[in-house]
Amino acid sequence: MTQLTDVVVIGGGQAGLAAGYHLRRLGIEHVILDAQTAPGGAWQHTWSSLRLFSPAAYSSLPGRLMPVQAGEVYPDAAHVVEYLADYEKRYELPVQHGAWVESVQRDGPFLRVHADSGDWRTRAVISATGTWTRPFLPAVPGRREYRGRQLHTVQYRSPSEFAGQRVVVVGGGNSGAQIAADLAHAGIDLTWVTQRPPRYLADDIDGRALFDAATARRRALDEGHTDTRGVASLGDIVAVPPVRAARDAGLLGTRPMFARLTATGVEWADSTRAEADTVIWCTGFRPALAHFASLRLRGTGGHIATEGTRAVDEPRLHLLGYGDWTGPASATLIGVGRPARDAAREIDGLLAR
The missing domain is CATH 3.50.50.60 (FAD/NAD(P)-binding domain)
Structure with a gap:
């Protein structure tokens, strides 16, 4: 009916x-x-x-x-x-x-x-x-050959399920930073991989400023002005307290994006490798x-x-x-x-x- x-x-x-x-x-x-x-x-x-x-x-x-x-x-x-x-x-x-x-x-x-x-x-x-x-997974060479576990942001729950593992987190946005910080605070063997060095917003900036920036950008575009780039002009990562603490403790070092996955981990263009039990894709x-x-x-x-x-x-x-x-x-x-x-x-x- x-x-x-x-x-x-x-x-x-x-x-x-x-x-x-x-x-x-x-x-x-x-x-x-x-x-x-x-x-x-x-x-x-x-x-x-x-x-x-x-x-x-x-x-x-x-x-x-x-x-x-x-x-x-x-x-x-x-x-x-x-x-x-x-x-x-x-x-x-x-x-x-x-x-x-x-x-x-x-x-x-x-x-x-x-x-x-x-x-x-x-x-x-x-x-x-x-x-x-609709989680997005990039078409990285070797993704189907990798024998470890792969999951997306949507499947991540807590660090406890990764105890004793080597984990690669991929993604330089807020999800990547928060999950990397979560794992780092728990003492997980972590490799955080980003396309470019992390761009943290100033510590005093939170969602209030982000909303204002997004609104100002929309208004500028509607009025035919130059694109202010809105939130993107400020940075990629909001330094919420857990992220800020991990960053300040030196727990959030990053490596550039790898070139491919191997059967047991990841490999960069210069042939250096890192073994990984799990890859977490924080890729949007x-x-x-x-x-x-x-x-x-x-x-x-x-x-x-x-x-x-x-x-x-x-x-x-x-x-x-x-x-x-x-x-x-x-x-x-x-x-x-x-x-x-x-x-x-x-x-x-x-x-x-």
Whole structure:
């Protein structure tokens, strides 16, 4: 049986909840289809020591400040999950958990959303599926010949499972730095590999400054000014306390990217080698947009062309929370509120027509 609603939001993490908040405020009938079986989005699957880049007050969704976590300046992932679950409940958002969306198709004046829990016909769709389910692994020579364990950021949980091992961490961003610091503090035999020397942001910079930089960049681009490069102009790694402590203790030395994997480790271009029991790829993600395959909207780099959050070639579709291309800092808790509001308002105008 096909159900009918004004808007279907795909994804019930932070971006989907922010969209639901603004849709509810405008009185727009909607449903939020979330593949996760419990509230919390991707945060419920991260490693135990992960910390936000900002204090709780600067890591909040619209309408509800995140409570301070006792004894912590930068909340951990478990605290974020609790906050998102409370947010969903507090605003009585219509989230259907365990509903995996398989495809979105055009159906005359409607869009048809096909999920494993049933079909929906809708006037508009907000996609808020994020990137966590699409980890990226680079095509490094020898990756298939390597006999040790390989895992991505999404599979990392804690240093305890690597006791007594030699571990190579690949990636010079925040995930690479936090996981390398986690392992280093635990005394794991660590080799941290980065494309270029790590670029730490100043110790007093956190998510507040990053949000301001991303917003200023978006404003400059919209006004036709020179690209300020936003967050990238400041550095690659936020020095959260565990990273700062490991760096200052001399535990976070790096080596340049290796040329290939061998059967038992890694090898650089000068033929030097390092043995490794495990390689952890902290090499980023791609947007999870496979459910739009039949709409044929994706272009260079797998992105869908947008104006604000609205898809250029399908005005009934909005994309939310995938990065700066769908709103300044929209992949962050504090940054997703404004583009979520803008998407809801634009959909409200569409429905009125």
